Amino acid sequence: MKFITGLLNYSNNLHFYLKFERMGHYKYIDTKHIDSIAAGDTEFMTELIDIFLGQIPEFISTMKNALKEQDYTLLAHEAHTAKSSVLTFGMEETGILLKNIQLKAEANELEEIPFMVNDVVLQLEAVVPELRELKSSL
Numbered sequence: 001m002k003f004i005t006g007l008l009n010y011s012n013n014l015h016f017y018l019k020f021e022r023m024g025h026y027k028y029i030d031t032k033h034i035d036s037i038a039a040g041d042t043e044f045m046t047e048l049i050d051i052f053l054g055q056i057p058e059f060i061s062t063m064k065n066a067l068k069e070q071d072y073t074l075l076a077h078e079a080h081t082a083k084s085s086v087l088t089f090g091m092e093e094t095g096i097l098l099k100n101i102q103l104k105a106e107a108n109e110l111e112e113i114p115f116m117v118n119d120v121v122l123q124l125e126a127v128v129p130e131l132r133e134l135k136s137s138l
Contacts, residue, residue, distance in 0.1 A: 028127040030090025031134065037088065042138040049135045052085050056124050059085075063101075067117050075113070076105035082120075089131070094123045 038045035059082040066075035083098040101116050 026130045026134070028091055028094070028123060029130050029134065030092070033090045034088060046135055046138055048088065049131050052089060053128065053131055055082070055085055056128060060121050060124055063117050063120065067114060072105040072108065072110065072113075075117075076102045079105065079120075082124075086124075089127070091123070091127065094120060094127075097123075 034045060034048065038048065059078060062078045063075060063082075066072070066078060079098040079102040083095050083102070086094040086098065097116050097120050101113060101120065104110065104113055104116070
């Protein structure tokens with residue numbers, strides 16, 4: 001019953017977590033922020049992309065394991081850490097999800113967390129090809 005309640009709550013609030021209009025031709029990233037940080041330095045932008053590409057598997061693994069082990073302190077910490085990286089690449093929707101995972105984990109409001117983590121994982125996996133495309137276009 002708890003699972004169904006969590007799913008219903010999550011479904012009812014899905015509009016809060018998802019944004020349907022995307023920037024540019026990328027579905028997940030908005031290059032405006034990373035462009036402003038790099039200020040035209042393509043080598044620096046390439047470094048940032050490589051760092052984020054290396055972090056993605058770690059973020060996914062840590063969040064999945066923390067959820068499986070019910071280590072909500074670790075999950076909140078990892079969500080906080082990942083949020084900074086995703087926002088660097090203009091992933092606002094993912095950043096909102098990560099912030100909400102962090103807050104709900106810290107408040108011990110656990111029903112929606114598995115669904116939110118699943119969405120974050122899907123978005124992080126889906127952004128990898130976009131990051132590679134962006135990198136190859138530099």
